[in-house]
Amino acid sequence: MMANQSDATRNNSVGPVLRSGEIADAVIQALEEDNPGKEFVIQDHLAYVRIETENECIVRRETLERALGRPFQMPELEVNLTSFSGRIETTDTTMRFYLEKRL
Amino acid sequence: MALLERSEWYDIARATNWSPRYVTEGDLFPGDLADPYHLPTTAWEAYDEPYKVSYREYVKVQREKDAGVYSVKAALHRSNYYNLAGPEWMGILKLHYGAIPLTEYAACQLQGQNTRFGRAGSMRNMATFGMLDEMRHSQLQLFFPHELLARDRQFDWAHEAHHTKNWLIIGGRHCFDDVMMTRDAVTNSIMTSFIFETGFTNLQMVGLAADAESVGDFTFANLITSVQSDEARHAQLGIPLIDMMVKHGKTAEVQYAVDVGFWRLWRVFAVLTGIPMDYYIPLDKRHMSFKEFMHEWVIRQFERQLKDLGLERPWYWDIFLNDIEVHHHIQQGGVWSYRPTMWWHPVAGVGPAEREWLDRKYPGWNASFGHYWDTIIDSLLAGREDLTQQKVFPPICNICQIPIANRPGPPWKARAFQLDFEGRRYHFCTPVCRWIFESDPERYKQHESLVDMLVFGRFDPPTPETVLRYMGIGVVSEGGRDSNNYEWIEAYRGKHGHAAKGQVSPLSDCSLGFKGGRKLFILSRFEGDGHVKTVEVDTDFTMDELARYCAQFSVGHHVPDQPGRVLRVRRTTSHDDAPVFARTMRFDDCQPRQMDSFDIFFADN
Numbered sequence: 001m002m003a004n005q006s007d008a009t010r011n012n013s014v015g016p017v018l019r020s021g022e023i024a025d026a027v028i029q030a031l032e033e034d035n036p037g038k039e040f041v042i043q044d045h046l047a048y049v050r051i052e053t054e055n056e057c058i059v060r061r062e063t064l065e066r067a068l069g070r071p072f073q074m075p076e077l078e079v080n081l082t083s084f085s086g087r088i089e090t091t092d093t094t095m096r097f098y099l100e101k102r103l
Numbered sequence: 104m105a106l107l108e109r110s111e112w113y114d115i116a117r118a119t120n121w122s123p124r125y126v127t128e129g130d131l132f133p134g135d136l137a138d139p140y141h142l143p144t145t146a147w148e149a150y151d152e153p154y155k156v157s158y159r160e161y162v163k164v165q166r167e168k169d170a171g172v173y174s175v176k177a178a179l180h181r182s183n184y185y186n187l188a189g190p191e192w193m194g195i196l197k198l199h200y201g202a203i204p205l206t207e208y209a210a211c212q213l214q215g216q217n218t219r220f221g222r223a224g225s226m227r228n229m230a231t232f233g234m235l236d237e238m239r240h241s242q243l244q245l246f247f248p249h250e251l252l253a254r255d256r257q258f259d260w261a262h263e264a265h266h267t268k269n270w271l272i273i274g275g276r277h278c279f280d281d282v283m284m285t286r287d288a289v290t291n292s293i294m295t296s297f298i299f300e301t302g303f304t305n306l307q308m309v310g311l312a313a314d315a316e317s318v319g320d321f322t323f324a325n326l327i328t329s330v331q332s333d334e335a336r337h338a339q340l341g342i343p344l345i346d347m348m349v350k351h352g353k354t355a356e357v358q359y360a361v362d363v364g365f366w367r368l369w370r371v372f373a374v375l376t377g378i379p380m381d382y383y384i385p386l387d388k389r390h391m392s393f394k395e396f397m398h399e400w401v402i403r404q405f406e407r408q409l410k411d412l413g414l415e416r417p418w419y420w421d422i423f424l425n426d427i428e429v430h431h432h433i434q435q436g437g438v439w440s441y442r443p444t445m446w447w448h449p450v451a452g453v454g455p456a457e458r459e460w461l462d463r464k465y466p467g468w469n470a471s472f473g474h475y476w477d478t479i480i481d482s483l484l485a486g487r488e489d490l491t492q493q494k495v496f497p498p499i500c501n502i503c504q505i506p507i508a509n510r511p512g513p514p515w516k517a518r519a520f521q522l523d524f525e526g527r528r529y530h531f532c533t534p535v536c537r538w539i540f541e542s543d544p545e546r547y548k549q550h551e552s553l554v555d556m557l558v559f560g561r562f563d564p565p566t567p568e569t570v571l572r573y574m575g576i577g578v579v580s581e582g583g584r585d586s587n588n589y590e591w592i593e594a595y596r597g598k599h600g601h602a603a604k605g606q607v608s609p610l611s612d613c614s615l616g617f618k619g620g621r622k623l624f625i626l627s628r629f630e631g632d633g634h635v636k637t638v639e640v641d642t643d644f645t646m647d648e649l650a651r652y653c654a655q656f657s658v659g660h661h662v663p664d665q666p667g668r669v670l671r672v673r674r675t676t677s678h679d680d681a682p683v684f685a686r687t688m689r690f691d692d693c694q695p696r697q698m699d700s701f702d703i704f705f706a707d708n
Binding site: 008009011012013017019045046047048050073075076078079080081082083084085086087088089090091092099100101103 | 164331336
């Protein structure tokens with residue numbers, strides 16, 4: 001992995017980095033449901049979980065609420081969202097991670 | 104009562120620009136505080152923050168975050184964790200708390216500037232939340248170490264460090280003054296919100312959290328990841344600005360801000376984060392190497408985003424990739440060697456198993472940094488702790504304020520990159536720091552590093568004790584010592600190529616006194632030494648005497664002797680090809696000037 005360090009920027013990975021716990025588990029479940037056909041790579045780093053897929057993914061409030069089994073406001077996601085790869089777009093009901101350019 | 108969805112009222116709420124009647128637009132938003140790039144008003148009207156939050160949501164979410172952080176702290180308060188945590192982990196906490204909390208206050212002032220001088224209402228809105236975030240970060244990170252103060256006075260540095268002139272703190276402050284405190288609202292958003300908060304803070308606040316969790320400090324892991332969740336939001340302030348700049352033909356200006364900011368932050372963070380990750384975390388708890396964390400967070404994630412914004416990698420990319428292999432390793436040696444200047448007890452972290460790990464993660468470590476530590480081990484085994492405490496200072500880079508050093512030999516890399524400017528000589532760690540200076544000398548030229556102050560005669564008397572006191576050591580708390588009381592060297596006694604009684608060269612002790620010539624500071628670039636050293640010499644010395652005099656500060660400290668060979672002197676040049684001076688030549692006859700650099704190296708005759 002280290003040998004081609006300078007090529008490592010050539011990736012199209014996007015997605016949230018979450019603090020480990022209930023919310024992270026629910027987000028993983030919701031992402032898989034909201035982005036059919038997409039493969040997610042999930043890396044567990046103890047304190048944080050990195051969730052990545054190619055180019056774009058979206059998480060929806062209603063899917064997240066179903067996964068959690070309780071009402072959920074999108075801004076609450078921030079409590080556990082420590083970082084993310086790619087760009088972000090937030091609305092009342094969605095959070096989207098994306099890149100403009102494909103490498 | 105039903106609430107409107109945020110999107111139904113948000114655009115109206117954030118539209119807080121108005122047309123000034125009593126002052127001009129330029130008086131309201133002076134260029135040097137707001138926007139020196141003169142982006143058109145229409146561009147500012149289109150500023151759209153990607154990560155939206157209302158004040159009501161902000162308060163609710165922040166309350167929940169704080170409840171989480173404080174409840175974990177309260178729940179673990181009665182645990183015995185900090186009594187059992189080893190000195191290595193306590194060292195990491197002291198380093199973190201000394202460096203970070205008051206930097207957060209500086210970031211709070213930066214957000215304050217943007218709250219007032221952001222040209223878009225939505226940018227000012229984001230910055231207001233950012234300001235409250237940073238206040239939270241400094242208060243949390245002052246409150247947590249306060250509890251530890253009762254057990255260890257060095258935790259007082261959490262509040263005191265930034266009020267001292269400690270060399271490492273000056274390094275941090277010089278960087279943050281540059282990227283946060285003395286720029287306009289656009290540039291500081293690029294340098295701080297974009298580079299710092301989407302790039303480097305992840306290393307210290309999320310990467311280190313993985314290690315914290317691994318060593319069982321859940322309070323700390325929970326604290327710093329909670330802090331970073333604020334950063335992830337307000338860091339987004341920079342993205343629409345970069346988009347705007349690129350769209351309006353200011354790509355070169357953004358690229359310059361990125362190139363300067365990225366290098367400055369890298370140089371500081373490699374010391375702050377790199378040293379603890381690769382040397383302080385107990386080996387069996389180490390999650391990843393610093394290089395691997397850099398790879399994950401900075402190269403894969405952050406640099407990828409640069410490309411998405413239409414920017415390029417910094418021009419010094421190859422120098423940067425090399426620096427990832429070197430910079431924090433040699434600074435780890437420096438921090439340990441100058442341990443009385445630190446506010447924690449530095450960890451050597453170079454037992455046989457650790458070295459095997461380091462060489463695996465950083466191929467070639469043993470063949471260079473390994474020799475450096477072997478010399479220290481030999482001196483310690485011989486009972487010569489004094490040789491492992493430095494008597495002279497390294498030159499300090501006039502941009503990053505970090506000691507000038509490089510990979511120890513062979514091959515032999517350390518050198519100062521110098522520049523004579525308006526009658527003063529400046530010293531730099533790399534061509535990158537020199538480029539930063541030359542691109543904007545007015546900004547940087549007046550600052551004096553600690554070594555400049557020594558050379559310019561600002562310390563009276565000019566002794567290490569005066570300098571230590573100036574740095575706050577002995578005032579705030581005692582300085583550092585080896586965290587492990589040298590127990591780690593026993594693994595080497597009579598093993599791994601070390602004699603049971605160690606080894607000391609006669610070159611380590613020098614009885615040569617000054618002869619009555621001029622006193623002159625020179626840079627001693629001693630063969631194989633990872634650190635360049637600032638040495639005051641006598642111009643009446645012969646070249647042999649000069650070499651002999653300088654040798655005492657390197658041999659047995661950081662390089663071994665080469666018995667049977669002699670020392671020769673030449674001027675430092677970029678290709679190591681200057682003519683070698685005759686051994687009997689009087690030093691003054693080469694017409695040396697203050698802070699000229701000389702190579703002192705071993706030769707057969």
